Amino acid sequence: EVQLVESGGGLVQPGGSLRLSCAASGFTFSSYAMSWVRQAPGKGLEWVSAISGSGGSTYYADSVKGRFTISRDNSKNTLYLQMNSLRAEDTAVYYCAKDLGDIVVVAGDYWGQGTLVTVSS
Amino acid sequence: SYVLTQPPSVSVAPGKTARITCGGNNIGSKSVHWYQQKPGQAPVLVIYYDSDRPSGIPERFSGSNSGNTATLTISRVEAGDEADYYCQVWDSSSDQGVFGGGTKLTVL
Numbered sequence: 001e002v003q004l005v006e007s008g009g010g011l012v013q014p015g016g017s018l019r020l021s022c023a024a025s026g027f028t029f030s031s032y033a034m035s036w037v038r039q040a041p042g043k044g045l046e047w048v049s050a051i052s053g054s055g056g057s058t059y060y061a062d063s064v065k066g067r068f069t070i071s072r073d074n075s076k077n078t079l080y081l082q083m084n085s086l087r088a089e090d091t092a093v094y095y096c097a098k099d100l101g102d103i104v105v106v107a108g109d110y111w112g113q114g115t116l117v118t119v120s121s
Numbered sequence: 122s123y124v125l126t127q128p129p130s131v132s133v134a135p136g137k138t139a140r141i142t143c144g145g146n147n148i149g150s151k152s153v154h155w156y157q158q159k160p161g162q163a164p165v166l167v168i169y170y171d172s173d174r175p176s177g178i179p180e181r182f183s184g185s186n187s188g189n190t191a192t193l194t195i196s197r198v199e200a201g202d203e204a205d206y207y208c209q210v211w212d213s214s215s216d217q218g219v220f221g222g223g224t225k226l227t228v229l
Contacts, residue, residue: 062217
């Protein structure tokens with residue numbers, strides 16, 4: 001059974017940093033691209049970042065480019081999102097999602113339960 | 122950047138057919154994926170690559186994509202289909218994922 005479990009969310013002050021993790025199980029992690037998608041309270045889905053199965057290709061939304069870094073450790077079956085210079089508008093539930101294959105198309109066939117990030121003083 | 126436009130809301134009576142559109146410039150040249158999201162839950166993929174259904178998704182859900190509009194069609198709508206629906210594409214020109222604003226489906 002495919003499982004994705006996010007962790008690392010919480011309350012952080014503006015300008016602060018946070019690292020999210022997504023522990024994957026039930027599939028060959030290194031064979032699939034992965035994405036982070038967020039949802040601000042009461043708002044729609046927003047794609048944040050994606051990474052290929054090997055980790056060799058990474059992609060970012062303009063809203064987070066230069067502040068967020070996506071990475072993965074295929075030996076630990078874990079996806080990460082390092083978030084720096086956080087702003088109030090980054091407040092959201094952050095989901096990790098498994099893609100359909102190694103190439104990034106952001107067709108998430110499995111999603112985690114999400115972790116809430118709140119940026120506030 | 123690429124923009125996807127969805128109607129904010131669609132209403133349909135039980136047993137009828139719901140059609141949710143997703144507009145984008147020459148979207149027919151892209152692969153469209155559709156998600157269903159119920160309150161407090163993570164999104165669920167219901168259609169991928171324009172018209173393919175993941176296992177476990179009822180045949181009542183179908184998709185099409187041509188020109189400037191992609192459409193998610195839900196036949197014989199049930200109360201349990203009430204949810205927010207999002208379309209999504211990968212924009213290869215900018216190497217970014219794009220979601221539509223979402224459509225709230227109300228079953229009357």
